[in-house]
Amino acid sequence: MRAAAYPAFALTAFQSRLVYRNQVWASAFGDLVSIFARIAIWTAAFAGATQVDGITLPEMVTYSVLAWPLLYWDFSRVLYDVGGAVQTGDVAVFLLKPIHYPSYLLSTHFGHFAFECVTIVVPVALIVGFTVGLLPPASLFHGLMFFAYWAVSWLTLFALACLCGLLAFWLLTAFSLEWFLMAIMSLFSGAVVPLWFLPAPLAALFGYLPFAWVSYYPSAVYLGKLDPAATWLHLGIGLVWLGLLSAATLALWAKARTRLVVQGG
Amino acid sequence: MAIIAASGVEKIFRQPKRQAGLGGAIRGLFSREFTEVRAVDGISFAIEPGEAVGYLGPNGAGKSTMIKMMTGILVPSSGTVEVLGREPHTNRLTNAAEIGVVFGQRSQLWWDLPVRDSFDLNRHIYDVPAPRFAENLARLTAMLDMEGYVDRPVRQLSLGQRMRAEIAMALLHDPKILFLDEPTIGLDVVAKDTVRKFLAEVNRDRGTTIILTTHDLVDIEQICPRLIMVDDGKLLFDGELKHLRQTLGSRRRLKLEFGTDPGPITLQTAALVTDEGLAKHFLLENEQTSILDVLTELGSGHDLTDIKLEEPNIEEVIRTFYQNKPALAGARP
Amino acid sequence: MSRSLAVVPHLVRIYIRTRMEYRGAMLLAWFAQALSYAATYTAIALLLLRFGNLGGWAWSEMALLLSFHLLAYSLGASLSFTQFRDIEEKVRMGTFDAVLIKPVSPWIYLVFSGLNIGYAGHIILAVGLMAWAVTQVAVDWSALTALYFLLSLVSAAMVTAAIMTMIGATALVWVRSKHLFSIFFGFWELARYPLNIFPVPLQILMLTVAPLGFLAFVPVAVTLGKPVPLLGDWALFASLAAGPLAVTLGALHWRHCIRNYQGAGG
Numbered sequence: 001m002r003a004a005a006y007p008a009f010a011l012t013a014f015q016s017r018l019v020y021r022n023q024v025w026a027s028a029f030g031d032l033v034s035i036f037a038r039i040a041i042w043t044a045a046f047a048g049a050t051q052v053d054g055i056t057l058p059e060m061v062t063y064s065v066l067a068w069p070l071l072y073w074d075f076s077r078v079l080y081d082v083g084g085a086v087q088t089g090d091v092a093v094f095l096l097k098p099i100h101y102p103s104y105l106l107s108t109h110f111g112h113f114a115f116e117c118v119t120i121v122v123p124v125a126l127i128v129g130f131t132v133g134l135l136p137p138a139s140l141f142h143g144l145m146f147f148a149y150w151a152v153s154w155l156t157l158f159a160l161a162c163l164c165g166l167l168a169f170w171l172l173t174a175f176s177l178e179w180f181l182m183a184i185m186s187l188f189s190g191a192v193v194p195l196w197f198l199p200a201p202l203a204a205l206f207g208y209l210p211f212a213w214v215s216y217y218p219s220a221v222y223l224g225k226l227d228p229a230a231t232w233l234h235l236g237i238g239l240v241w242l243g244l245l246s247a248a249t250l251a252l253w254a255k256a257r258t259r260l261v262v263q264g265g
Numbered sequence: 266m267a268i269i270a271a272s273g274v275e276k277i278f279r280q281p282k283r284q285a286g287l288g289g290a291i292r293g294l295f296s297r298e299f300t301e302v303r304a305v306d307g308i309s310f311a312i313e314p315g316e317a318v319g320y321l322g323p324n325g326a327g328k329s330t331m332i333k334m335m336t337g338i339l340v341p342s343s344g345t346v347e348v349l350g351r352e353p354h355t356n357r358l359t360n361a362a363e364i365g366v367v368f369g370q371r372s373q374l375w376w377d378l379p380v381r382d383s384f385d386l387n388r389h390i391y392d393v394p395a396p397r398f399a400e401n402l403a404r405l406t407a408m409l410d411m412e413g414y415v416d417r418p419v420r421q422l423s424l425g426q427r428m429r430a431e432i433a434m435a436l437l438h439d440p441k442i443l444f445l446d447e448p449t450i451g452l453d454v455v456a457k458d459t460v461r462k463f464l465a466e467v468n469r470d471r472g473t474t475i476i477l478t479t480h481d482l483v484d485i486e487q488i489c490p491r492l493i494m495v496d497d498g499k500l501l502f503d504g505e506l507k508h509l510r511q512t513l514g515s516r517r518r519l520k521l522e523f524g525t526d527p528g529p530i531t532l533q534t535a536a537l538v539t540d541e542g543l544a545k546h547f548l549l550e551n552e553q554t555s556i557l558d559v560l561t562e563l564g565s566g567h568d569l570t571d572i573k574l575e576e577p578n579i580e581e582v583i584r585t586f587y588q589n590k591p592a593l594a595g596a597r598p
Numbered sequence: 599m600s601r602s603l604a605v606v607p608h609l610v611r612i613y614i615r616t617r618m619e620y621r622g623a624m625l626l627a628w629f630a631q632a633l634s635y636a637a638t639y640t641a642i643a644l645l646l647l648r649f650g651n652l653g654g655w656a657w658s659e660m661a662l663l664l665s666f667h668l669l670a671y672s673l674g675a676s677l678s679f680t681q682f683r684d685i686e687e688k689v690r691m692g693t694f695d696a697v698l699i700k701p702v703s704p705w706i707y708l709v710f711s712g713l714n715i716g717y718a719g720h721i722i723l724a725v726g727l728m729a730w731a732v733t734q735v736a737v738d739w740s741a742l743t744a745l746y747f748l749l750s751l752v753s754a755a756m757v758t759a760a761i762m763t764m765i766g767a768t769a770l771v772w773v774r775s776k777h778l779f780s781i782f783f784g785f786w787e788l789a790r791y792p793l794n795i796f797p798v799p800l801q802i803l804m805l806t807v808a809p810l811g812f813l814a815f816v817p818v819a820v821t822l823g824k825p826v827p828l829l830g831d832w833a834l835f836a837s838l839a840a841g842p843l844a845v846t847l848g849a850l851h852w853r854h855c856i857r858n859y860q861g862a863g864g
Contacts, residue, residue, distance in 0.1 A: 020777070022774055022777045023774075023776070023777040023780070025777070026777035026778060026780045027777070029780075029784065030780040030781045030784030031784070032784075033781070033784035033785060033788065033800070034784050034788075036796075036797070036800065037787060037791065037796065037800075040791075040795050040796045040797065040800070041652065041791060041795060043795070044652050044653040044795035045645065045649040045652055046649075047649075052648075052649070053648075171626070172622075172623060173623040173626055173627065175623070175630075176626040176627045177630070179627070179630035179631050179633070179634045180630045180633065180634070183633040183634035183636070183637040186637045186638045186641055187637040187638075187640055187641050192638065192641040192642075192645075193641045193642075193645050197644070197645065197648045197649075198644055198648075199644070199647070202644070278860060279860075333695060336695075336698075337699070338698045338699065338859065338861065339859065339860070339861055340857065340858075340859075354857075357698065358701045358702070358703070359701070361698075361699050361700055361701040362701035366696075366699040368692065368695065368696060370692070371691065371692050371693050371696060373696045375612060375616060376616075377616045377619045377620075378612065378615055378616055378619075382612055382615065385608075386608055386609070386612050389604070389605050389608040390605055390608075390700055390701065391701060392601055392604075392701075
């Protein structure tokens, strides 16, 4: 199949979501409530202090919006999509078509992500920006590098979700895998509490695990908490992790595919 | 007294309009228009105890909606429905205890458990005394030939086996009326036949009133002496099946094949429609005409190799109906 | 009604048997869910380790709040969440019709034919954390405070089940209602933090139309003797009344929606 088909999958996914308008309004409202809650939590935690560990409250507000709805997007759709397809054997349909299944998934879920971004994250960010205020990137360099980190973050979370989805083929339950991944992400990714507020040994440990590249590092780069040298270095480490996760995902996919073909589903 | 009486029943649904294209979909995020769909439109009939009635019509004709109103699931928009002398939706629980309902496409069995567990749960739900339950279970198991699989999980059963179990389950509490929504849909020929024979027997021997919806005319021929036909929410016909054929003039087709072309043939008992030389197609004018009558008239001396008699199929009946709608109003006296 | 109640043990038994067909997956899910909550609580504990308190609540007090939140939620949700989340699917597939043709109350049938034993992981974690927290907080436990604590827990579970019922019932009329759960869980997440840290409009919402303030904060604040914003001295009474009141409203809404059930629409 031609490469041009893959953007079409993304567009189809985007359009398919427009039908569920109540879902859009409800998700946007639910996220708005959550984000104001997080802002309130940080305000309470700072308790009037101008800065804690060199971090200001406005920086934490910006961190909250970046780290959670934008970077730590709802991966369960990917996980159940993959998990369901391999568990039921429906994935065999894709093996019959001239489609590269991982690329198909990637484009479809990018479409879903773009939809959630446009309809939910951007409006929520605008409301927060006008009411509480959001900070611009620390510098032009950090702003540009944020996009590179964002790409690594998105693909890392996508690969993690696919990996867990594929594991459902052997463990026979996508549900538990979703919760395992949630457990890992809520502690290690920095989506809830950034690494700079953690005890030093924990922060050092979490800082080397790939999950921190989903929420923590991109947000920290945006806020200018990494100097240029560290920014380049961590981008490199993030890419290595991404490469390893992608290789693991593709290897697991190859294994599942062989099992599907040999055993006939 | 009628066991079921419907009078001037209407049911109107409100459905959102879908707009086409990306622009339409985005507009749909902000506003939505609705259309009113009149699924049941002024239907009246009365059914006596012990009758077996087929409720026939194409998809979307309002068959299921009518069943749902009779079983108390839906409330009519206007008009009245009475089942066993009660309004079903206001007396839903009392009504439910005295009827049995089978949905052809929606299983009521517990998918992961043996059939017997679903039956047993129904015993408690319908509060059936243990001896009567045991007796009914034994009888139904034998009649529907279920001995082989009542202890197997439902997920392992074929569609035909499952449907037999569904029907048995609906009868375990000796309902006075049995409603079946498309009970033969998707079944193979053998399974269809078993279900039809069984339902006819239940109606005949136990006197259970049967209302079934279908779009398969054979269901009606074999189970239901009476037919109610609807289309587009409106009642088209209410009466006996053979009466329908007469009224409709939807005639049976006869195909005669010859070894050598006998030349043109004209008959009193059947009208020639197409002549392909070796194969000739006729329409039988009269419901009473048999093949024997035609052959007698045709006489010997022809090199006749094959005879085929085709009943008019449902599509044909309905098509004829569309054309004759006004003429049929009040077909049942 | 008496027949409906008599059926309950049979519904529960048959549902548990279906779940036991997949007991491996269920045990794994118990563990995974407990782990996920434990990870979130650890993140909150680490936050408190750095900042000392949150809106005047120390870690032991937060632990009591979090465990109460999880326990009350799990008790209420085992009666309601999956059952009423999936009602939308049942309406669309037409299987809800099969519930309505049974001579038992459809609410009883739905709730107990799906009594979710999947919450065991939540409950074990919540009880464990609570057992630790009650010994750490500065409360003079007496028979009366313990009784209040238990009754308010029941009331909070009732609030959960009532809201879930109302959201699910809405699907009977609107066909779709799953999206309302996104809103529910937005407020549900807020409910595990001290209410006093939120802006006043949110506080008002959490004590009225989205009454999840009663899920944990109000009863735990009363138990700990901490001030409750807006309610003040009424907090004790309100936390006990919230459950029965929500259940009454839920029942009325459920009845209204059953009467106006439209099926899948034609």
